[in-house]
Amino acid sequence: MQPIYFSHSMYTRKFHMPSLGLALVLLVSLVSPISSCTEQEKRSLLQFLAGLSQDSGLTSSWRSHTNCCTWEGITCNQDWKVTDISLPSRGLEGSISPFLGNLSGLSRLNLSHNSLSGGLPLELVSSSSIIVLDVSFNRLTGGLHELPSSTTTRPLQVLNISSNLFTGRFPSTLWEVMKSLVILNASTNSFTGQIPTANCVSTPYFAVLELSFNQFSGNIPHGLSNCTVLKLLSAGHNNLGGTLPEDLFNVTSLEHLSLPSNWLQGSLDGIKKLTNLVILDLGGNFLSGNIPGSIGDLRRLEELHLGHNNMSGELPTALSNCTNLVTVDLKTNMFSGELSKVNFSNLSSLKKIDLLRNHFTGNIPDSLYSCSKLTALRLSHNNFHGQLSERIDNLKSLSFLSLVNNSLTDITRTIQILGKSRSLTTLFIGLNFLHETMPEDDNIDGFQNLKVLSISDCSLSGKIPHWLSKLTSLELLFLHNNQLTGTIPDWISSLNVLFFLDVSNNKLIGEIPAALMEMPMLKSDKTAPKVFFELPVYAFSPSLQYLMPSAYPKALDLSINNFTGLIPENIGRLKGLTFLYLGSNKLSGEIPEAICTLTNLQVLDLSSNHLTGTIPAALNNLHFLSNFSISNNDLEGPIPTTGQLSTFPSSSYDGNPKLCGPMIVNRCGSTEAGSVSIVSTKEIDTEVIIAIAFGAFFIVGVMYDQIVLARHFG
Numbered sequence: 001m002q003p004i005y006f007s008h009s010m011y012t013r014k015f016h017m018p019s020l021g022l023a024l025v026l027l028v029s030l031v032s033p034i035s036s037c038t039e040q041e042k043r044s045l046l047q048f049l050a051g052l053s054q055d056s057g058l059t060s061s062w063r064s065h066t067n068c069c070t071w072e073g074i075t076c077n078q079d080w081k082v083t084d085i086s087l088p089s090r091g092l093e094g095s096i097s098p099f100l101g102n103l104s105g106l107s108r109l110n111l112s113h114n115s116l117s118g119g120l121p122l123e124l125v126s127s128s129s130i131i132v133l134d135v136s137f138n139r140l141t142g143g144l145h146e147l148p149s150s151t152t153t154r155p156l157q158v159l160n161i162s163s164n165l166f167t168g169r170f171p172s173t174l175w176e177v178m179k180s181l182v183i184l185n186a187s188t189n190s191f192t193g194q195i196p197t198a199n200c201v202s203t204p205y206f207a208v209l210e211l212s213f214n215q216f217s218g219n220i221p222h223g224l225s226n227c228t229v230l231k232l233l234s235a236g237h238n239n240l241g242g243t244l245p246e247d248l249f250n251v252t253s254l255e256h257l258s259l260p261s262n263w264l265q266g267s268l269d270g271i272k273k274l275t276n277l278v279i280l281d282l283g284g285n286f287l288s289g290n291i292p293g294s295i296g297d298l299r300r301l302e303e304l305h306l307g308h309n310n311m312s313g314e315l316p317t318a319l320s321n322c323t324n325l326v327t328v329d330l331k332t333n334m335f336s337g338e339l340s341k342v343n344f345s346n347l348s349s350l351k352k353i354d355l356l357r358n359h360f361t362g363n364i365p366d367s368l369y370s371c372s373k374l375t376a377l378r379l380s381h382n383n384f385h386g387q388l389s390e391r392i393d394n395l396k397s398l399s400f401l402s403l404v405n406n407s408l409t410d411i412t413r414t415i416q417i418l419g420k421s422r423s424l425t426t427l428f429i430g431l432n433f434l435h436e437t438m439p440e441d442d443n444i445d446g447f448q449n450l451k452v453l454s455i456s457d458c459s460l461s462g463k464i465p466h467w468l469s470k471l472t473s474l475e476l477l478f479l480h481n482n483q484l485t486g487t488i489p490d491w492i493s494s495l496n497v498l499f500f501l502d503v504s505n506n507k508l509i510g511e512i513p514a515a516l517m518e519m520p521m522l523k524s525d526k527t528a529p530k531v532f533f534e535l536p537v538y539a540f541s542p543s544l545q546y547l548m549p550s551a552y553p554k555a556l557d558l559s560i561n562n563f564t565g566l567i568p569e570n571i572g573r574l575k576g577l578t579f580l581y582l583g584s585n586k587l588s589g590e591i592p593e594a595i596c597t598l599t600n601l602q603v604l605d606l607s608s609n610h611l612t613g614t615i616p617a618a619l620n621n622l623h624f625l626s627n628f629s630i631s632n633n634d635l636e637g638p639i640p641t642t643g644q645l646s647t648f649p650s651s652s653y654d655g656n657p658k659l660c661g662p663m664i665v666n667r668c669g670s671t672e673a674g675s676v677s678i679v680s681t682k683e684i685d686t687e688v689i690i691a692i693a694f695g696a697f698f699i700v701g702v703m704y705d706q707i708v709l710a711r712h713f714g
């Protein structure tokens with residue numbers, strides 16, 4: 001959006017521009033009897049300085065015997081009157097002095113990105129000279145004051161008070177006085193009450209109202225229809241209720257309407273009049289009804305966000321008339337019918353389509369494959385069926401593809417087709433292809449750039465296929481909930497950047513391979529590069545989302561298989577590991593001492609195996625452990641009564657008849673109690689350990705939930 005306000009200072013500043021400006025200044029200083037700012041202006045500025053508790057060196061420039069027009073951050077006009085104060089990002093602390101209101105030529109004041117506290121002086125808001133006032137990103141508190149109704153019209157055009165700690169209701173008198181107001185930005189504060197809306201008859205230039213991230217409530221007030229130049233209305237993340245008022249649809253100048261995460265109801269039926277809309281964001285509300293066919297009249301529309309609502313019905317054919325669409329987000333609604341109702345052929349600007357959790361049926365429409373700029377396509381949790389078309393080859397920029405939980409068939413063909421994509425980085429295709437066989441064709445090739453691959457929950461038979469060994473960019477691999485047989489192949493350690501492997505609930509056999517103890521990423525503390533997913537990945541509930549692969553923990557999940565033999569001593573090499581699940585297998589032997597050196601471990605599950613021997617004392621060194629189970633084994637001896645291990649409930653230990661301890665049924669006899677040599681060999685203060693354990697539980701407990709839930713991602 002072009003700034004449409006005019007500022008005196010922008011104009012006058014031109015006179016100060018390099019050579020001509022200097023010449024003029026010199027000329028003026030020769031001719032004019034005055035050659036400095038007035039003492040009164042200087043005093044006002046020094047009052048401001050005095051109000052700061054941290055001025056970050058401003059004092060060295062703001063010296064009282066010098067011309068204040070030469071001070072840092074100050075600009076004057078040719079009459080030596082201060083017109084601009086620009087001190088953003090200066091680390092200023094303290095309060096904003098009302099004396100700044102005495103600078104009668106001040107037109108622009110920019111104090112953004114500091115740590116200023118206290119209130120915003122009424123003298124500045126109601127100044128008779130200030131045109132642009134930006135105090136955003138500070139710690140200002142209190143409310144905005146009502147302006148005395150006798151106040152004459154003020155010239156303020158831009159008021160940016162966003163990202164502060166303001167509270168209270170918005171003064172209704174603001175509009176009566178601020179007849180020149182163009183932009184009001186009050187986002188990210190704690191304002192309450194009804195949202196302020198201009199009766200635009202008195203503020204005819206009003207163009208931008210940004211109120212998101214506050215606590216405004218009530219309905220969207222009537223009275224907007226006279227705002228004939230309003231371009232942006234943004235009030236997302238508040239507590240607004242009711243329906244979209246009729247006269248909102250009369251504000252035909254609107255280009256950007258953004259009201260996500262409120263409690264709005266009703267339908268979109270009136271939307272057709274807003275033919276200038278470029279961005280429409282009404283996600284996270286309770287809107288119902290369908291997308292009206294008249295949406296096709298919004299020819300300029302680029303972003304359509306209606307996710308997380310209660311909308312239903314088929315998509316209108318007319319959507320294909322919105323040829324400028326870039327983003328279509330309809331996730332988590334009740335839309336149904338065939339997607340092929342929409343001809344996507346003409347939507348050549350489309351980059352992201354997110355239809356997660358709806359009831360769409362039929363085939364994936366062929367016309368989608370003409371959207372050659374598409375980077376992200378998520379059709380998961382719908383009722384699409386059939387086979388993926390080879391034409392998906394056309395999507396040369398497709399990076400994110402999620403087809404989870406549909407009824408797609410022929411996984412071999414699907415993998416063959418998708419493997420050719422050089423752009424694909426994230427592929428979720430689980431909960432499809434039920435009871436098919438894992439493609440083992442070693443000619444499957446490609447996936448050069450694939451970082452995330454999930455083929456979970458398909459009940460696939462077959463083995464862990466060799467073609468996976470060629471996916472050298474792979475960071476996360478999910479193969480859980482299938483019926484894969486055979487062993488974990490030795491090439492696994494050649495996947496140099498893999499740090500999350502879930503093969504749980506299959507029918508894998510053999511020993512835990514030595515190769516797994518050589519996984520480079522698990523051996524080091526190195527983290528994967530932070531690259532965002534094209535779409536956030538949801539883990540079970542909409543509130544849990546992963547924004548990038550590197551946000552996942554380093555994890556190895558081999559549980560619920562038929563692994564036999566010992567837990568390798570070399571497990572001690574996997575220093576980076578945070579989650580280790582080996583439960584429900586047939587592992588035997590003792591718990592290797594080396595496991596105690598995996599000090600990043602937050603989850604350790606060895607339950608339901610055939611482990612014997614005593615509990616290694618040094619397990620108490622795993623200070624971050626928040627979830628621990630050795631239940632249902634054949635372990636013996638006492639459970640440590642101090643340290644980290646003593647903080648876990650009996651369920652962590654149950655089902656080991658030869659174990660004894662205060663938290664389980666089987667109490668230790670006197671002889672065994674004597675052998676409490678098991679307590680940590682290190683002489684660490686017990687209370688400290690408990691405190692750490694407690695803390696870690698809270699921080700890490702959340703992450704544990706995430707991995708458990710992460711199994712049903714979309």
Ligand SMILES: *[C@@H]1O[C@H](CO)[C@@H](O)[C@H](O)[C@H]1NC(C)=O
Pocket residue numbers: 098099101102123
């Ligand atoms: C300057 O501003 C202060 C605070 O607003 C006010 O008390 C004072 O009267 C003003 N001084 C002049 C000379 O205007």
Ligand SMILES: *[C@@H]1O[C@H](CO)[C@@H](O)[C@H](O)[C@H]1NC(C)=O
Pocket residue numbers: 088110111112132133134158160
């Ligand atoms: C204030 O300064 C900051 C930092 O330079 C800048 O981003 C912002 O646009 C300025 N505010 C106005 C209203 O020009």
Ligand SMILES: *[C@@H]1O[C@H](CO)[C@@H](O)[C@H](O)[C@H]1NC(C)=O
Pocket residue numbers: 112113134136137158159160183185
């Ligand atoms: C405050 O808002 C104004 C008007 O939208 C804008 O020009 C300015 O850049 C914003 N300030 C900051 C620090 O972003």
Ligand SMILES: *[C@@H]1O[C@H](CO)[C@@H](O)[C@H](O)[C@H]1NC(C)=O
Pocket residue numbers: 136137160162163185187208210232
């Ligand atoms: C509101 O101000 C914030 C900075 O505080 C800025 O990031 C945002 O772009 C502004 N919004 C508008 C609509 O000017």
Ligand SMILES: *[C@@H]1O[C@H](CO)[C@@H](O)[C@H](O)[C@H]1NC(C)=O
Pocket residue numbers: 199201222223224225226247
């Ligand atoms: C719009 O302006 C007209 C003329 O000034 C006025 O009669 C009408 O009440 C206004 N409408 C609203 C909704 O404020």
Ligand SMILES: *[C@@H]1O[C@H](CO)[C@@H](O)[C@H](O)[C@H]1NC(C)=O
Pocket residue numbers: 225246247250
């Ligand atoms: C919206 O505008 C139409 C004409 O353009 C007018 O008839 C109608 O009364 C207006 N509605 C509201 C609620 O202002």
Ligand SMILES: *[C@@H]1O[C@H](CO)[C@@H](O)[C@H](O)[C@H]1NC(C)=O
Pocket residue numbers: 286288289310312
């Ligand atoms: C969602 O819409 C259906 C009808 O389509 C309605 O029965 C239901 O009450 C709505 N739910 C909510 C939470 O608004």
Ligand SMILES: *[C@@H]1O[C@H](CO)[C@@H](O)[C@H](O)[C@H]1NC(C)=O
Pocket residue numbers: 296317318319320321
């Ligand atoms: C697209 O717009 C044209 C012209 O307004 C119209 O004739 C056509 O029916 C629309 N297409 C659809 C699919 O609604």
Ligand SMILES: *[C@@H]1O[C@H](CO)[C@@H](O)[C@H](O)[C@H]1NC(C)=O
Pocket residue numbers: 343344345346367
């Ligand atoms: C979709 O639109 C394209 C271009 O307008 C056209 O060639 C094609 O026949 C249409 N497809 C269908 C199924 O209507």
Ligand SMILES: *[C@@H]1O[C@H](CO)[C@@H](O)[C@H](O)[C@H]1NC(C)=O
Pocket residue numbers: 320321323346
């Ligand atoms: C689709 O694109 C074709 C070719 O660019 C054009 O002839 C046709 O009118 C467009 N259809 C719509 C509905 O915009």
Ligand SMILES: *[C@@H]1O[C@H](CO)[C@@H](O)[C@H](O)[C@H]1NC(C)=O
Pocket residue numbers: 381382383405712
């Ligand atoms: C799969 O989708 C169906 C609806 O199509 C839904 O009922 C089911 O809960 C989904 N399954 C999972 C595991 O999310």
Ligand SMILES: *[C@@H]1O[C@H](CO)[C@@H](O)[C@H](O)[C@H]1NC(C)=O
Pocket residue numbers: 506507508560561562
């Ligand atoms: C493990 O193997 C036994 C037979 O040896 C079989 O009965 C059992 O179902 C297998 N368990 C799993 C999880 O594959």
